[in-house]
Amino acid sequence: MTDVAQRSGVSIASVSRALRGESGVSPATRERILTAARELAYVVSPEASRLSGGPTGRVGVVVPRVDAWFYSTVLAGIAGEFDAVGVDLVLCALPDHPARHRFFEALPLRRKVDAVVVVSVPLTTRERSRLTQLGLPTVFVGGHHPRDGQPWVGIDDELAAQQAVGHLLRIGHRDIAMIQAGDNEGIPWATNEARIRGFHRMVSEAGLGDSTVVTVEWGIDGGARGMETLLSGPELPSAVFCHSDEIALGALRTLRRSGISVPHQISVIGVDDHPSADLSDLTTVAQPVCQQGQIAARQVLAHLDPDAVQAPAEVTTLPTRLVVRGSTAPPR
Amino acid sequence: MTDVAQRSGVSIASVSRALRGESGVSPATRERILTAARELAYVVSPEASRLSGGPTGRVGVVVPRVDAWFYSTVLAGIAGEFDAVGVDLVLCALPDHPARHRFFEALPLRRKVDAVVVVSVPLTTRERSRLTQLGLPTVFVGGHHPRDGQPWVGIDDELAAQQAVGHLLRIGHRDIAMIQAGDNEGIPWATNEARIRGFHRMVSEAGLGDSTVVTVEWGIDGGARGMETLLSGPELPSAVFCHSDEIALGALRTLRRSGISVPHQISVIGVDDHPSADLSDLTTVAQPVCQQGQIAARQVLAHLDPDAVQAPAEVTTLPTRLVVRGSTAPPR
DNA sequence: CTGAAAGCGCTTACAG
DNA sequence: CTGAAAGCGCTTACAG
Numbered sequence: 048m049t050d051v052a053q054r055s056g057v058s059i060a061s062v063s064r065a066l067r068g069e070s071g072v073s074p075a076t077r078e079r080i081l082t083a084a085r086e087l088a089y090v091v092s093p094e095a096s097r098l099s100g101g102p103t104g105r106v107g108v109v110v111p112r113v114d115a116w117f118y119s120t121v122l123a124g125i126a127g128e129f130d131a132v133g134v135d136l137v138l139c140a141l142p143d144h145p146a147r148h149r150f151f152e153a154l155p156l157r158r159k160v161d162a163v164v165v166v167s168v169p170l171t172t173r174e175r176s177r178l179t180q181l182g183l184p185t186v187f188v189g190g191h192h193p194r195d196g197q198p199w200v201g202i203d204d205e206l207a208a209q210q211a212v213g214h215l216l217r218i219g220h221r222d223i224a225m226i227q228a229g230d231n232e233g234i235p236w237a238t239n240e241a242r243i244r245g246f247h248r249m250v251s252e253a254g255l256g257d258s259t260v261v262t263v264e265w266g267i268d269g270g271a272r273g274m275e276t277l278l279s280g281p282e283l284p285s286a287v288f289c290h291s292d293e294i295a296l297g298a299l300r301t302l303r304r305s306g307i308s309v310p311h312q313i314s315v316i317g318v319d320d321h322p323s324a325d326l327s328d329l330t331t332v333a334q335p336v337c338q339q340g341q342i343a344a345r346q347v348l349a350h351l352d353p354d355a356v357q358a359p360a361e362v363t364t365l366p367t368r369l370v371v372r373g374s375t376a377p378p379r
Numbered sequence: 380m381t382d383v384a385q386r387s388g389v390s391i392a393s394v395s396r397a398l399r400g401e402s403g404v405s406p407a408t409r410e411r412i413l414t415a416a417r418e419l420a421y422v423v424s425p426e427a428s429r430l431s432g433g434p435t436g437r438v439g440v441v442v443p444r445v446d447a448w449f450y451s452t453v454l455a456g457i458a459g460e461f462d463a464v465g466v467d468l469v470l471c472a473l474p475d476h477p478a479r480h481r482f483f484e485a486l487p488l489r490r491k492v493d494a495v496v497v498v499s500v501p502l503t504t505r506e507r508s509r510l511t512q513l514g515l516p517t518v519f520v521g522g523h524h525p526r527d528g529q530p531w532v533g534i535d536d537e538l539a540a541q542q543a544v545g546h547l548l549r550i551g552h553r554d555i556a557m558i559q560a561g562d563n564e565g566i567p568w569a570t571n572e573a574r575i576r577g578f579h580r581m582v583s584e585a586g587l588g589d590s591t592v593v594t595v596e597w598g599i600d601g602g603a604r605g606m607e608t609l610l611s612g613p614e615l616p617s618a619v620f621c622h623s624d625e626i627a628l629g630a631l632r633t634l635r636r637s638g639i640s641v642p643h644q645i646s647v648i649g650v651d652d653h654p655s656a657d658l659s660d661l662t663t664v665a666q667p668v669c670q671q672g673q674i675a676a677r678q679v680l681a682h683l684d685p686d687a688v689q690a691p692a693e694v695t696t697l698p699t700r701l702v703v704r705g706s707t708a709p710p711r
Numbered sequence: 712c713t714g715a716a717a718g719c720g721c722t723t724a725c726a727g
Numbered sequence: 728c729t730g731a732a733a734g735c736g737c738t739t740a741c742a743g
Binding site for chain 1: 732735737738739
Binding site: 088090092093094095097098099103108112113114115116118119120122123126127130133136137139140142146149155158159214267299300303322323325326327328334337 | 424425426429430433435437440444445446447448450451452453455458462463465468469470471472474481484485486487489490491524599628631632635647654655657658659660669
């Protein structure tokens, strides 16, 4: 900053003001300073800035894991928006219980970032209160709507389930099972609860009787096992609604290996529109994923600097869309 | 820290030394200081620490993009290792030319991190020199071996290609085409070059004549178009070696839509062992991905604190492994 | 609009 | 072993 000040012939105070776009600097000097800064490829030291009461220029992003399509795509959306305004992204993945525990107890993000984006992490009361103790603006992607009116972006999971099951009903299925993703370490995922609620609502509104629901661990293998369970039952349902595409893809794998023909003997539908859904010709309910990240990012950025970014609505529910492919057909 | 100094009746210099476990503090004072610190629930300010010459406790990770299986999986491996030792991960994605340009010209990582991990980003000479200007320890994952002996971890891409083509030759194929991923924005990807080299070597060592190579944009759609090109040729090869699984998956999609049976009419093989390869029954050459991230992470961490982490070899080449599935069979 | 100066909370030579 | 002091690179009243 001293270099920039020298090069533009002003004091560091003016540089600081100009760089932060503060009012009270004449357009001419501002221009000169910005040019000098660009020429020197100057970047502010977040430490010094922070130490003197400024922001860190960093935002923490918390994801359950990064090596899953949904999260990495949300992350890409966030990263793109941050990059555009020069905000650094500090990534926190909580793939297992120890990592999760460490995160909420030690609060490693404390004093290191200006805000936090929490992606799809279901929170216990304790965890929610720890997060509050960070004292940082926080926006949530997916899962529970925060009760206290904090910014949120996501889809209507119950509606998504209804769209999927509605499609099955519409083409004539009466015997529909569901493969549901189980709770992770005893913490209820709002997404799961909403999707199963949507399923039950549609089934009961259609006046159908009891329907089979098997609960498995989330993922392709979970889906595969879920379908094995259904195959071992007394009679095969004519259609299966899967909690998500990864579950559905696992289910398809089991069916293929069992020589059961899709959609002739059984229809399968998922939720997400995972890239593999297209490859596997899986009917699904698509949700915008990258966009959820982008909107969440804009929400935090608007919070940090209302002038820089057009603020999206505090709570944004994005639409989902039925995508019919080859894995669903009327029952025989 | 002033509080701790007062409470234990020493100078802040001694407190700083005692807290960092530096030698040169008498056991008695050290004890007194640690007790006082505990009583006051004192935590050092990372900002102040950094500003006075300490480390940032942060490492930058640069990836071409985060929403692709390979990169997000490497990232997960890195994140896990960092988390275990309390190092923060600053994520930089360079999905397009502007982002890439901004990164190398503005060097937003400067003064913000203690080291950098560069994942699979092919570098121009200019970019390499900019990176050097950061003056930070850097480790590379995949792509070119850095000439100057910097730490590197990856696989032998040429060998991987040979394993794939070797399999096709072994089961009797004589007419093998390749779908190759093209250069991205004019920058040659070492991975691409090595894989095509391996292909040509195997084909010529087998004494086969000219073989068709089509070059497409990386990704599923690229692979699909590549196969369309092959289909429009004079005669269908009996087997196709694809640069990677995503290309192969696209190729399979085209074949399915064209009603061409795999492996009966044509064999397809890829490289990676992408999760979808299993779902699509694709034969491939598997590479360890998460592990590449873990090793790279340990390399940086060992660099930053040789005592804390067991250092892996400076250059680590991980083995690849042929995984035979249903998409390859002897020619008719 | 602009600058001189204090201060953020540490680390690190430099003396003692 | 211990302390006084400079300085890290900023922001922010406070003057001009």
